[in-house]
Amino acid sequence: MAKQKQDEGQAPKLTINDIARMAGVSKKTVSRVINRSPLLNRETRDRVETIIRDTGYVPNPQARALALGRNFLIGLVYDNPNVQMILSMQKGILEALHGTEFELVIRPVDRGSNLVMEDIRSFVTRQRLFGVVILPPMSENDALARMLDEEGCRYVRMGSAVLDDPEHMVASNDREAVADAVRHLIAQGHRRIGLIAGPHGFRSAQERREGFELALKEAGISLPRSLVADGQYTFESGLSASESLLDLSPRPTAIFASNDEMAAGVLYAARLRGIAVPEELSIIGFDDTPVTTRVWPPLTTVRWPIVAMGRAAALKLIGTAIGEDAEVNEPSMFSSTLIRRGSVAPPATS
Amino acid sequence: MAKQKQDEGQAPKLTINDIARMAGVSKKTVSRVINRSPLLNRETRDRVETIIRDTGYVPNPQARALALGRNFLIGLVYDNPNVQMILSMQKGILEALHGTEFELVIRPVDRGSNLVMEDIRSFVTRQRLFGVVILPPMSENDALARMLDEEGCRYVRMGSAVLDDPEHMVASNDREAVADAVRHLIAQGHRRIGLIAGPHGFRSAQERREGFELALKEAGISLPRSLVADGQYTFESGLSASESLLDLSPRPTAIFASNDEMAAGVLYAARLRGIAVPEELSIIGFDDTPVTTRVWPPLTTVRWPIVAMGRAAALKLIGTAIGEDAEVNEPSMFSSTLIRRGSVAPPATS
DNA sequence: CCGCTTCATGACACCGGTGTCCAATGGGGC
DNA sequence: GCCCCATTGGACACCGGTGTCATGAAGCGG
Numbered sequence: 001m002a003k004q005k006q007d008e009g010q011a012p013k014l015t016i017n018d019i020a021r022m023a024g025v026s027k028k029t030v031s032r033v034i035n036r037s038p039l040l041n042r043e044t045r046d047r048v049e050t051i052i053r054d055t056g057y058v059p060n061p062q063a064r065a066l067a068l069g070r071n072f073l074i075g076l077v078y079d080n081p082n083v084q085m086i087l088s089m090q091k092g093i094l095e096a097l098h099g100t101e102f103e104l105v106i107r108p109v110d111r112g113s114n115l116v117m118e119d120i121r122s123f124v125t126r127q128r129l130f131g132v133v134i135l136p137p138m139s140e141n142d143a144l145a146r147m148l149d150e151e152g153c154r155y156v157r158m159g160s161a162v163l164d165d166p167e168h169m170v171a172s173n174d175r176e177a178v179a180d181a182v183r184h185l186i187a188q189g190h191r192r193i194g195l196i197a198g199p200h201g202f203r204s205a206q207e208r209r210e211g212f213e214l215a216l217k218e219a220g221i222s223l224p225r226s227l228v229a230d231g232q233y234t235f236e237s238g239l240s241a242s243e244s245l246l247d248l249s250p251r252p253t254a255i256f257a258s259n260d261e262m263a264a265g266v267l268y269a270a271r272l273r274g275i276a277v278p279e280e281l282s283i284i285g286f287d288d289t290p291v292t293t294r295v296w297p298p299l300t301t302v303r304w305p306i307v308a309m310g311r312a313a314a315l316k317l318i319g320t321a322i323g324e325d326a327e328v329n330e331p332s333m334f335s336s337t338l339i340r341r342g343s344v345a346p347p348a349t350s
Numbered sequence: 351m352a353k354q355k356q357d358e359g360q361a362p363k364l365t366i367n368d369i370a371r372m373a374g375v376s377k378k379t380v381s382r383v384i385n386r387s388p389l390l391n392r393e394t395r396d397r398v399e400t401i402i403r404d405t406g407y408v409p410n411p412q413a414r415a416l417a418l419g420r421n422f423l424i425g426l427v428y429d430n431p432n433v434q435m436i437l438s439m440q441k442g443i444l445e446a447l448h449g450t451e452f453e454l455v456i457r458p459v460d461r462g463s464n465l466v467m468e469d470i471r472s473f474v475t476r477q478r479l480f481g482v483v484i485l486p487p488m489s490e491n492d493a494l495a496r497m498l499d500e501e502g503c504r505y506v507r508m509g510s511a512v513l514d515d516p517e518h519m520v521a522s523n524d525r526e527a528v529a530d531a532v533r534h535l536i537a538q539g540h541r542r543i544g545l546i547a548g549p550h551g552f553r554s555a556q557e558r559r560e561g562f563e564l565a566l567k568e569a570g571i572s573l574p575r576s577l578v579a580d581g582q583y584t585f586e587s588g589l590s591a592s593e594s595l596l597d598l599s600p601r602p603t604a605i606f607a608s609n610d611e612m613a614a615g616v617l618y619a620a621r622l623r624g625i626a627v628p629e630e631l632s633i634i635g636f637d638d639t640p641v642t643t644r645v646w647p648p649l650t651t652v653r654w655p656i657v658a659m660g661r662a663a664a665l666k667l668i669g670t671a672i673g674e675d676a677e678v679n680e681p682s683m684f685s686s687t688l689i690r691r692g693s694v695a696p697p698a699t700s
Numbered sequence: 701c702c703g704c705t706t707c708a709t710g711a712c713a714c715c716g717g718t719g720t721c722c723a724a725t726g727g728g729g730c
Numbered sequence: 731g732c733c734c735c736a737t738t739g740g741a742c743a744c745c746g747g748t749g750t751c752a753t754g755a756a757g758c759g760g
Contacts, residue, residue, distance in 0.1 A: 013475075015745090015746055015747085016746060016747060017746080017747095025709075025710085026709070026710045026711075027710095027746085027747080027748095028709075028710060028711085028712095028748080028749090029708090029709060029710075030747095031747070031748060031749095032708095032709090034747095035748085039707075039708065039709090040708075040709090041707085041708060041709085044708080044709085058472070058476055059746080059747070060416070060476075060745085060746050060747065061476055061477060061478075061747095062412055062415040062416040062421065062478060062745085062746080062747090063416050063715090063745070063746035063747035063748090064746080064747055064748080065412040065415075065715095065747090066410070066412040066413050066415075066416050066715050066716065066717085066745090066746080066747070066748095067714080067715055067746080067747045067748040067749085068715085068747085068748070069715070071412065073455075083434070083437050083640075084433070086437065087433050087436065087437055090456065091458075094456070094458055103455045103457070103473075103477060104455065104456055105423075105453045105454065105455050106440065106444070106454055106456055107453070108441075108444055122408070123453075125363075126408055126410075126411055127411060127453060128410075128411075128412060235640070235643070235644060261644075264644045268644065268646065271646050290433075290585070290641070291640070291641055291644050293585070294585060294611075294614040294618065294641050294644065294645055295644055295645055295646070296618065296621045296645075296646070365715090365716055365717085366716060366717060367716080367717095375739075375740085376739065376740045376741075377716085377717080377718095377740090378718080378719090378739075378740065378741085378742095379738090379739060379740075380717095381717070381718060381719095382738095382739090384717095385718085389737075389738065389739090390738075390739090391737085391738060391739085394738080394739085409716080409717070410715085410716050410717065411717095412715085412716080412717090413715070413716035413717035413718090413745090414716080414717055414718080415717090415745095416715090416716080416717070416718095416744095416745050416746065416747085417716080417717045417718040417719085417744080417745055418717085418718070418745085419745075
């Protein structure tokens with residue numbers, strides 16, 4: 001079989017034994033070179049390293065995985081409505097992994113299923129993953145974190161709240177970011193501001209809501225229950241949730257939607273009713289997804305550094321593995337920025 | 351070490367030896383059961399299978415990978431401007447992989463770099479990938495296909511043209527789909543129809559352009575060079591490309607943009623100039639991405655079954671591995687549908 | 701100059717599966 | 731009752747790395 005393969009023209013893959021033979025040392029010594037063992041004579045190391053470089057030898061990852069009981073694979077676990085976020089996160093993680101021996105394995109799961117936990121467990125144990133990055137809202141599941149601890153699998157949770165566990169977390173401060181956005185509305189003169197909240201059970205939804213309430217409270221503005229509508233982070237839910245707000249009399253002069261998709265829904269609803277944005281209604285979204293610049297007017301929104309957060313998460317995971325000396329001091333908390341576009345104006349003076 | 355780990359509370363992982371001992375057979379026999387060898391006594395097989403089920407034993411993928419010289423990993427290679435497409439493709443592939451022992455490893459590459467080929471080669475050989483799915487425009491690279499053949503790595507190329515190699519391809523017929531869309535415009539009475547083409551070097555761009563030209567030719571409509579503008583498949587390029595078309599006098603009454611992002615750009619440009627859509631200008635896009643329903647008016651577009659195509663691609667790859675009997679007869683060619691929304695109307699009768 | 705420690709290296713078993721090849725077993729034909 | 735063959739199961743080596751421990755050489759103090 002092996003010989004046949006060679007005949008077929010594949011590069012005859014080099015093994016550690018070949019290198020050892022060429023260098024006139026034992027395979028263990030080659031292994032030491034590869035793993036940067038400090039117990040090596042300088043000359044021997046240099047000689048072996050030269051041969052490795054010249055031959056282009058790369059250790060077989062499967063064999064290493066077997067011997068070490070651990071793979072050089074990072075898993076990305078998500079169950080998420082936000083397509084843009086998944087892709088940006090992938091981008092960030094892949095940036096960090098680029099040039100290392102790590103690969104990214106992706107794994108969508110069904111949060112609703114009662115098999116999620118077993119599903120993820122078998123994912124990390126079967127493949128002997130080096131570590132996993134968990135996206136919200138799965139990341140808010142503490143039982144999952146405990147399970148991963150038990151299994152001895154490293155993990156980083158992405159979140160949207162003040163950190164309680166910086167070592168295993170990368171988060172953005174959604175509450176403060178939303179408060180800033182709403183302060184901006186208030187500074188423009190708005191007093192009747194509606195909220196389209198995110199789904200129950202999402203930490204980000206709760207944080208954003210609290211930020212909203214915080215800003216109003218600071219300004220001494222009361223928040224009647226009628227100015228709050230529930231959404232599901234989807235365009236359609238934003239569209240329908242905004243109807244109850246736009247039916248109000250007096251109508252709110254501004255609406256904060258807990259994400260851009262829902263903000264786009266508000267904008268769409270406004271157009272259906274002939275309400276001019278931003279003249280008669282100001283809108284602010286959250287996420288800074290591309291849709292904000294495709295619609296008219298472009299939406300004012302809150303941008304969080306999602307790619308950078310993905311990169312940080314990956315570096316936190318692999319940091320201990322690659323740079324022994326290079327201290328891994330990735331920030332755990334990221335702050336967001338209000339991006340001012342065309343969907344906010346002072347309220348009509350009526 | 352191993353004992354320590356056990357002390358830490360991890361499930362003491364079962365190996366094939368444990369199963370063999372419990373069943374009172376040799377590990378090779380267990381291996382035969384796992385691999386469905388036909389040379390086994392029925393009773394023995396049943397006994398071993400029962401034990402495997404009861405204990406929940408799962409073979410170590412790393413050990414199998416080492417012994418077999420092949421991993422149960424599918425790679426996804428892309429270098430693509432279309433975010434939506436990547437995610438939908440991932441979705442389709444993951445659907446097909448769900449419940450199998452395969453995992454999906456993703457790998458963005460830089461088409462521009464002269465290291466792409468080596469990059470991909472090391473990706474598939476190092477990890478000993480079972481196979482790869484290649485997204486356009488990388489998939490149009492024949493040298494890449496040859497290289498994968500050489501390396502003995504299975505592959506499926508995603509494309510947008512009539513097939514020349516159904517075994518290694520999954521494609522949509524973009525030319526005919528665009529021709530249909532343009533026929534729709536012509537049927538509405540449009541005669542001056544502009545085209546925003548995709549970037550040079552993209553097969554899909556060329557196919558779509560040919561479909562556009564085909565429909566005009568059928569109707570006996572000539573296509574002056576001025577009615578064609580070059581785009582890059584991005585919103586911004588669509589926005590700026592449409593300017594030259596909208597400056598024309600007489601202005602085109604309809605524009606086909608080679609993808610939705612650029613169509614959104616056309617819509618945005620129209621709004622900036624106060625051109626009413628669809629009354630004064632009809633627009634059709636391609637891809638049926640979410641943005642088409644977020645903007646106003648919602649965009650008429652061409653939908654291609656991208657998730658189904660991803661699923662088909664994955665099944666083509668793994669089909670031979672899982673169902674020996676279940677014939678793998680995934681279709682290789684998919685057709686698209688015109689989705690009529692609000693951005694097309696008959697031209698103003700002037 | 702000797703014995704001890706320290707450093708550098710190698711022999712060997714092992715990770716958990718799979719392929720090869722041979723032995724044992726049982727049944728059928730004569 | 732004997733022999734041959736087909737069927738079934740096991741011993742063993744191997745995939746390509748890593749961990750453990752032993753060994754030999756060099757360094758050092760007394």
